[in-house]
Each structure stands twice: as C-alpha cells, then as structure tokens.
Amino acid sequence: MTILSAKNIHKSYKTGSVEAKVLKGIDLDIKEGEMLVITGRSGSGKSTLLYVLSLLDRPTSGDIIFETCNTKKFSESMDSFCRLKHFGFVFQDYALLPELNALENVILPLMASMDNWEELNDIGGKVLEQVGLGDKLSNYPSQLSGGEKQRVAVARAVANNPKILFADEPTANLDSKRADEIIDLLFDLNKKGLTVVLVTHEKKYTERADRVIEIDDGVIA
Numbered sequence: 106m107t108i109l110s111a112k113n114i115h116k117s118y119k120t121g122s123v124e125a126k127v128l129k130g131i132d133l134d135i136k137e138g139e140m141l142v143i144t145g146r147s148g149s150g151k152s153t154l155l156y157v158l159s160l161l162d163r164p165t166s167g168d169i170i171f172e173t174c175n176t177k178k179f180s181e182s183m184d185s186f187c188r189l190k191h192f193g194f195v196f197q198d199y200a201l202l203p204e205l206n207a208l209e210n211v212i213l214p215l216m217a218s219m220d221n222w223e224e225l226n227d228i229g230g231k232v233l234e235q236v237g238l239g240d241k242l243s244n245y246p247s248q249l250s251g252g253e254k255q256r257v258a259v260a261r262a263v264a265n266n267p268k269i270l271f272a273d274e275p276t277a278n279l280d281s282k283r284a285d286e287i288i289d290l291l292f293d294l295n296k297k298g299l300t301v302v303l304v305t306h307e308k309k310y311t312e313r314a315d316r317v318i319e320i321d322d323g324v325i326a
C-alpha cells in the first residue's frame with residue numbers, strides 16, 4: 106500500500122532575481138514498510154525532495170498525498186501537526202538543542218501533544234535505551250560523541266512512533282564504524298515495520314535497500 110505520494114513535484118528557489126529550478130517533475134510512490142534510498146550527486150536536490158516529502162517545505166507546484174489526504178489543503182499548523190504526529194526526521198548535523206540533555210531533546214517534540222511528565226520521561230528513556238544510550242540520558246550534546254549524538258537524533262525521530270522516518274545523510278559526519286551502526290539501527294527499525302526514506306551516497310548502504318532512486322538534474326533518473 107502506498108503511504109506517501111509525490112505527484113509532479115516542482116520546486117524552485119528564488120535568490121534575488123535568479124530562479125533556480127531544483128525539482129522538475131518528481132513522481133514517487135512510497136510504499137508502507139519499504140526502505141527507500143534516495144541517492145544522487147551533491148546539489149541534485151535530494152534534501153530539497155526530502156523536505157518537501159516530509160512537509161518541512163512546500164513544493165512550488167505538485168501534490169504530496171499522505172495516506173488519503175492531499176496535503177495541499179493543509180494549513181501551516183496542520184503541516185506541523187502531521188509532522189509531529191506521523192513523521193520523524195534525522196538531519197545530517199543532528200540538530201540537537203545544546204542546552205537540553207539527551208532525554209530532554211528526545212521528549213521535546215512530544216510535549217506538543219503530551220503533558221504527563223512521568224509518561225514523557227518513560228517514553229524518552231525507553232527509546233534512548235533502544236538506541237543503546239540508556240546510560241547517557243543526562244548527557245548534554247557536548248558530552249556525547251558524534252555517533253551518540255546521531256543516536257539521540259534517531260531516538261528523537263522515532264519517539265512519536267512515526268509512520269515514516271526520513272533521514273538525510275545521517276552518517277555524513279561519522280566514521281565508518283559509527284556510520285554502520287546508525288544505518289543498522291535504521292534497517293532494524295525498518296524490519297520492525299517502519300517506513301524509512303534515507304538519503305545517502307554510500308554504495309554499501311544503497312545495496313541493502315528495497316529500492317533505490319537517483320535524483321539527477323531535478324528528475325528521477
């Protein structure tokens with residue numbers, strides 16, 4: 106079953122009077138439970154596509170259909186609601202808040218929909234345990250290694266039990282052992298049923314995916 110569809114997606118950025126056409130007609134059906142890898146050279150539009158698919162950004166034209174809903178009808182607050190409830194996002198640079206410890210970083214997005222502290226701490230503790238950081242709940246990002254920071258970011262992305270996890274080059278800043286661990290974590294989550302959309306350049310990871318698409322000059326090659 107298709108969980109998320111992109112229909113004829115175009116995305117342009119205007120910088121001053123210059124318009125850069127980045128996505129030029131992307132059609133894509135993401136199947137429930139699949140591990141989809143997006144690859145392509147630097148600047149080809151992979152991150153742009155991921156942002157549009159995950160409702161972090163709006164396309165210039167075209168439709169994003171989530172389950173049976175055309176998100177074009179969504180207001181900005183509905184976009185955020187949908188993201189917080191149904192999507193998880195892992196960024197290349199972790200995007201953790203430095204003034205919050207690991208546990209607080211993980212539970213922060215949940216606070217939009219929950220206010221029971223005991224329950225929040227319980228969920229946060231469990232997901233951090235799942236990613237192997239059960240003993241680092243109180244560590245601040247500055248007290249964590251790159252691999253551990255990315256684990257916190259993965260824990261944060263899955264704490265809401267999302268339907269789709271988007272990861273944009275989550276291993277770019279890690280050595281190959283830590284990178285493999287993060288990718289294994291994503292594949293494990295996928296095996297448990299989570300739909301994963303992963304952007305990566307690494308051939309050894311693309312080979313493990315259910316499906317690989319390459320973005321080239323704004324279209325799927």
Ligand SMILES: Nc1ncnc2c1ncn2[C@@H]1O[C@H](COP(=O)(O)OP(=O)(O)OP(=O)(O)O)[C@@H](O)[C@H]1O
Nearest residue numbers: 118119120125127146147148149150151152153154
């Ligand atoms: N906010 C923006 N304003 C203007 N141009 C942008 C913006 N974001 C991205 N671009 C341009 O869009 C193009 C695609 O960028 P994008 O980040 O999607 O590429 P990418 O495939 O993810 O590259 P990389 O592998 O280096 O991360 C680039 O040429 C970039 O300069």
Ligand SMILES: [Mg+2]
Nearest residue numbers: 151152153273
């Ligand atoms: Mg990118």
